[in-house]
Amino acid sequence: MKYIILLLFINLSFVASGQQNKIAIEIDSLISAKTTEPFNGVILFAENGITKYSKSVGYSDIEKKEPLKLYDQFVVGSISKQFTAVLVLREFDKGNIDLFVPIRKYLPELTQSWADTVTVHHLLTHMHGISQLDKPTSFKVGTQYAYSQIGYDLLAKIIERISGKPFVELSENLFRDCGMDNTFHPGSKKYNHLVKGYAENENGEIVYETETFQNYVAAGSFISTVDDLNVWNRLFYSGKLLRAKTMKLLKTKQKGAVRNHPVFGDTYYGYGITVDTKDNIIQYGQTGFAPGFVSMSFYFPKNKTSIIVLENIAYDTDDLKKTFYYHTEILEIIRNEIKRAAN
Secondary structure (H helix, E strand, O other), rough: OHHHHHHHHHHHHHHHHHHHHHHHHHHHHHHHHOOOOOOOOOEEEOOOEEEEEEEEEEEOOOOEEOOOEEEEEEEEHHHHHHHHHHHHHHHOOOOOOOOOHHHHOOOOOOHHHHHHHHHHHHHHOOOOOOOOOOOOOOOOOOOOOOOOOOHHHHHHHHHHHHOOOOOHHHHHHHHHHHOOOOOOOOHHOOOOEEEEEEEEEEOOOEEEEEHHOOHHHHHHOEEEEEEHHHHHHHHHHHOOOOOOOHHHHHOOOOOOOEEEEEOEEEEEEEEOOOOEEEEEEEOOEEEEOOOHHHHHHEEOOOOOOOEEEEEOOOOOOOOOOHOOHHHHHHHHHHHHHHHHOOO
């Protein structure tokens, strides 16, 4: 019996190892193909928080020809929203925030009447319709979805008001508690390995991007690494950061929170993340875009698998499907292997 169990374990290990090798071969083939738009970034694939594949390709500074390193830091775009959502929901867990009362309770200085209707829930799910602080909403609050950066900036202001601490300090404390020593709010100025971001201009030239930090930090401008995002996925999705009921709420497809995503089509949102159940595969996470930076971090809870891709050249920015080409191709490699393993 012991021999049979041992043999079974060896066979299962061989299958897992073979699957990982296949993933590595397919990703290597993708990013090494000759093209006029080569991959320039870092990739990490992990199971149970343990890295199974990682690679850096290209340059952190194209002009100086400085090679990228796995510990290099990138602006992670909308991946930032889940950090902000956790900070908000931690205050909810403490009883300091009500998700369903108008936000005027927390920000009484707001002048528009929508402050008496919009709730924290609406801000988390992009269903508020706020386009500018001094203008009416673009639709009746709670009736439509419109992907928003300003909503997450308002969430940052709410938790600042509740805690009495700056958002930069609150976020830095969260990252240090998680052991994410290379993840920062850009306002902290503590990062030392931030790569340069580049974009393809209308003439097809790759140029240094000077407007990287134009997004609200809470919505799209945090700085991180593939290793730190792997740490985050392990802690976050295992329920270490929020109460079980709150985490369940965060991972639930919220009613009406459906976006016609420019890359993925119909996309369903929880709080700060997308929730995908196609092909009977549960997939949580987010893509991110900031000028000069294209990012992706997804997690598959059944397999405890993370796939993280950070790139510092944004190609074809007038067609985001092309901009996210490598990210979506790598994601498809992972999803196909998960489907094969389930059959």
